[in-house]
Amino acid sequence: MPRPHSDQRPLVDRFGRIHTDLRLSLTDRCNLRCTYCMPAEGLAWLPREEVLTDDEIVRLVAIATERLGITEVRLTGGEPLVRRGLPALVARLADLPLAPELSLTTNGIGLARCATALREAGLGRVNVSLDTLRPEHFAALTRRDRLPDVLAGLHAARAAGLTPVKVNAVPVRGVNDDEIADLAAFAVEHGYRMRFIESMPLDAQGAWERDRMVTAEEILDRLGARFALVPVGREDNAPAEEWRIAGTDAVVGVIASVTRPFCGGCDRVRLTADGQLRNCLFATEESDLRALLRGGADDTELEAAWRTCLAGKAPGHAIGSAGFRRPDRPMSAIGG
């Protein structure tokens, strides 16, 4: 069993929160245009030379696991499956001396083709985003006609053993909010774990409005109208509060980032595709690890930058308070 670096110390902030979970964005590009995420025309993508290379990513994850106590790495984006050579990168991360648990958040397009290769490379689990089961709603929400690809990707993930497969849905008022119970029934039928996410003010267009957001309470009302729900609580530091659907083994989760924030138990740190370390989705400052990497910093300097970034973490996101300021980057450029 490989041993951690002799100086491994947890990545702890001034409120005593220990950070073990790294959200690693592999690209800001995407093949969908979800209305709650980005505009129809897309965004000005990062120039390729600004995106971390596989070697740079592997080095940073090695530092994170060996020196900082990171034990889980979730690959995200943008759409992580559009990054070339993803199975090879997964294999390199899975081969690290202190390999983290590896998972992926994806819109599912192209997953049918690569689910087995990703599993064989060392990926453990996937979350697939699926907001609707109706093609016309899918086209309205994502501005693309790709529902069959997503469904195929979802089923391929389960067949490849990337389990438990979680399905993430963002309910949008007047579009798919009448499908909440249908999505849960779909997940029960196929053995997926359904999770509903409150929309957050992280869309690139700045169109989010609190009054239009579908709240956790409404989501639970919709579910409660169809199913008897038995509370099961929250897994350690997990953002989703969970309920079991009575009479089944199925568990459904609600991530109420806005109305029931879970910042007090947050154990996450985020690295953008261009190598900026963020201590929160809503952080307004970043630490430029790419400049350090490319400027010849050694591992000890990179470790120190990581700790300094976490030391500045705020107690919570403060959405709804007078001082709240949206971050400059949208969700797709941070890594959701």
Ligand code: SAM
């Ligand atoms: N493209 C991949 C996907 O859609 O799963 C990974 C990146 S996406 C930014 C990660 C998750 O963030 C998705 O589940 C998506 O639904 C969610 N998301 C995007 N914009 C959001 C917003 N404004 N509020 C809440 N969740 C959002």
Ligand code: SF4
């Ligand atoms: Fe792309 Fe994911 Fe954003 Fe949808 S939510 S536009 S799939 S990055």
